[in-house]
Amino acid sequence: MSTRTLYDLDLSGNCYKIRLMLSMFGLEYERITVDTRMGETQTQEFKRLNPRGQIPVLVDDETTIWDSMAILVYLARRYGDRKWLPVDGLDEARVMQWLAVSENELLYGLARARAVLKLGRPFDLEQCQREAATGLEVMEARLGNWEWLAMAHPTIADIACYPYVSVAREGDVSLEPYPAVRAWLKRVAALSGWLPMID
Amino acid sequence: MSTRTLYDLDLSGNCYKIRLMLSMFGLEYERITVDTRMGETQTQEFKRLNPRGQIPVLVDDETTIWDSMAILVYLARRYGDRKWLPVDGLDEARVMQWLAVSENELLYGLARARAVLKLGRPFDLEQCQREAATGLEVMEARLGNWEWLAMAHPTIADIACYPYVSVAREGDVSLEPYPAVRAWLKRVAALSGWLPMID
Numbered sequence: 001m002s003t004r005t006l007y008d009l010d011l012s013g014n015c016y017k018i019r020l021m022l023s024m025f026g027l028e029y030e031r032i033t034v035d036t037r038m039g040e041t042q043t044q045e046f047k048r049l050n051p052r053g054q055i056p057v058l059v060d061d062e063t064t065i066w067d068s069m070a071i072l073v074y075l076a077r078r079y080g081d082r083k084w085l086p087v088d089g090l091d092e093a094r095v096m097q098w099l100a101v102s103e104n105e106l107l108y109g110l111a112r113a114r115a116v117l118k119l120g121r122p123f124d125l126e127q128c129q130r131e132a133a134t135g136l137e138v139m140e141a142r143l144g145n146w147e148w149l150a151m152a153h154p155t156i157a158d159i160a161c162y163p164y165v166s167v168a169r170e171g172d173v174s175l176e177p178y179p180a181v182r183a184w185l186k187r188v189a190a191l192s193g194w195l196p197m198i199d
Numbered sequence: 200m201s202t203r204t205l206y207d208l209d210l211s212g213n214c215y216k217i218r219l220m221l222s223m224f225g226l227e228y229e230r231i232t233v234d235t236r237m238g239e240t241q242t243q244e245f246k247r248l249n250p251r252g253q254i255p256v257l258v259d260d261e262t263t264i265w266d267s268m269a270i271l272v273y274l275a276r277r278y279g280d281r282k283w284l285p286v287d288g289l290d291e292a293r294v295m296q297w298l299a300v301s302e303n304e305l306l307y308g309l310a311r312a313r314a315v316l317k318l319g320r321p322f323d324l325e326q327c328q329r330e331a332a333t334g335l336e337v338m339e340a341r342l343g344n345w346e347w348l349a350m351a352h353p354t355i356a357d358i359a360c361y362p363y364v365s366v367a368r369e370g371d372v373s374l375e376p377y378p379a380v381r382a383w384l385k386r387v388a389a390l391s392g393w394l395p396m397i398d
Contacts, residue, residue, distance in 0.1 A: 051337045052300070063289060070295035077288025087286070089276025090262060096269035101251070103302045124323070138250045 004029040007049065007057040009036060011118075013111055013163035014068040015056040016197045021072055021159050024193035025079045037119065069099050072156040085156050094150040098157035102164075105135025110164040113171030125172075132173050136165070136181060143180035147187060154191060162188045163197065203228040206248065206256040208235060209397045210317075212310055212362035213267040214255040220271055220358050223392035224278045236318065268298050271355040284355050293349040297356035301363075304334025309363040312370025324371075331372050335364070335380060342379035346386060353390060361387045362396065 006022070008015045008031045022029055034040045034055050041053045050057045050066035057066045058074070065071050076085035086092050109131030115121040116128065139161065142149060150157040166185055168175055175182050188194065205221070207214045207230045221228055233239045233254050240252045249256045249265035256265045257273070264270050275284035285291050308330030314320040315327065338360065341348060349356040365384055367374050374381050387393065 051340050052304070052333065065289075065292050065296070067296045067299040069299045070292045073295045074288055074292035077291060089273055090264075092276060093264050093269045093273035096272045097264070097266045100266040100268045100302065103299065104306075105251070107303075108307055122326075127321075134251060141250050 002061050003059075004061070005032060005059040006030070007032050007034045007046075007055050007059075009033060009055055010198045012036070012055055013114075013167065013197070014054075014107075016163040017068045017159055018056045018058060018071050018075075020162070020194065021075050021156070023195050024159075024191060025075060026193065027075075027079060069103060069160065072099075072160055076156050080156075083151075083153050083155065086151065091151060095155050095157045098149040098155075099160050101135050101138060102157070102160035105131050105138070106161060106164045109133070109135055110168055110171055110173060113173055114164070114167060115171075117172060118170055128171065129173055132168070132171065136168075136173070136175070136178050139165070139184075140178045140180050143184045147184070149184075154188070158184075158188055167197065201260050202258075203260070204231060204258045205229070206231050206233045206245075206254050206258075208232060208254055211235070211254055212313075212366065212396070213253075213306075215362040215396045216267045216358055217255045217257060217270050217274075219361070219393065220274050220355070222394050223358075223390060224274060225392065226274075226278060268302060268359065271298075271359055275355050279355075282350075282352055282354065285350065290350060294354050294356045297348040297354075298359050300334055300337060301356070301359035304330050304337070305360060305363045308332070308334055309367055309370055309372060312372055313363070313366060314370075316371060317369055327370065328372055331367070331370065335367075335372070335374070335377050338364070338383075339377045339379050342383045346383070348383075353387070357383075357387055366396065 006018055006029050034046065040046060041055055047053055049064060052066060056068055056071060058071045065074050073085060085095060109128050112123045113125055113128035113132055116123050116125045148154050148158055149161060165181060205217055205228050233245065239245060240254055246252055248263060251265060255267055255270060257270045264273050272284060284294060308327050311322045312324055312327035312331055315322050315324045347353050347357055348360060364380060
């Protein structure tokens with residue numbers, strides 16, 4: 001019998017990326033909550049799963065994968081059709097460009113701004129908000145002309161970028177200047193299998 | 200006639216990733232120096248190439264690709280054999296795990312620590328050095344048992360992680376506690392086509 005377990009926290013946008021993808025692919029899984037705020041990712045036991053000491057971690061039968069970007073690639077290749085992660089090199093690189101934005105401007109900008117205000121983490125709020133603005137401007141420019149980030153259809157790039165943009169206001173970042181981004185948020189939320197970050 | 204242009208800066212570890220890969224694949228290209236320190240990535244003209252305002256950017260004939268991670272994926276798929284970036288989903292995810300380390304602990308830890316000391320950038324040096332240590336510990340654990348980061352042979356994961364680790368001391372981060380990482384640096388430098396960061 002196959003088992004699938006997500007080490008997860010409802011508040012985490014990186015975990016939400018994986019919950020979205022699993023839901024959109026119609027995959028069942030067990031959730032185990034690991035509370036970063038209680039140091040639960042820093043225990044020796046947890047670091048045997050992920051030496052980086054971070055969530056999410058996916059255990060799919062015998063396979064353990066850490067890192068949200070890597071898990072998205074794994075899920076798309078194993079359970080998605082090629083649209084979610086193209087096999088053509090140039091198209092795949094287009095997806096990677098936006099995965100990079102999700103790992104940089106959105107994670108170190110938007111997510112950290114949110115972590116300052118919501119979790120009291122000691123980052124420089126204004127610096128985070130400036131980085132967030134760069135990411136949102138780049139997204140706005142793309143989404144002014146296209147419905148989706150990397151291709152003419154949704155890919156894992158959209159799933160990777162969605163969570164922290166959808167809660168931008170929690171980092172005191174307004175989406176008012178980004179109408180194309182706001183329209184894209186609605187398109188993602190209309191995809192089959194979408195679910196909210198916190199039930 | 201085909202043309203290939205890299206928008207580049209010798210000091211940039213992200214650019215060095217691409218110079219290494221191009222050299223290992225034996226690909227000719229023109230280098231155009233774009234000096235981030237002089238604001239040259241923030242001009243309207245440059246932002247038409249890359250709306251994020253960052254180097255490297257690769258223009259390969261008619262194709263423009265920004266972001267070092269995306270460029271590595273593009274080059275591996277187009278010019279490399281499958282060893283550099285596997286097509287199997289799980290193997291590809293293993294490569295992505297280390298690309299994520301290169302984009303997170305190494306970029307926001309090691310590279311930013313170096314940027315503080317070498318370029319006077321206003322980041323929190325101790326916070327950067329702590330993030331760097333997490334990345335190096337995870338690498339040390341892997342490389343204590345394996346010769347290469349993602350697979351039993353070199354992949355783009357090794358190319359992505361190499362540059363900022365190789366200049367760790369410029370961010371006042373000692374590699375003394377990481378003997379397996381130091382041995383791996385030597386293995387990368389022995390690969391055919393390797394070249395130094397700055398000639």
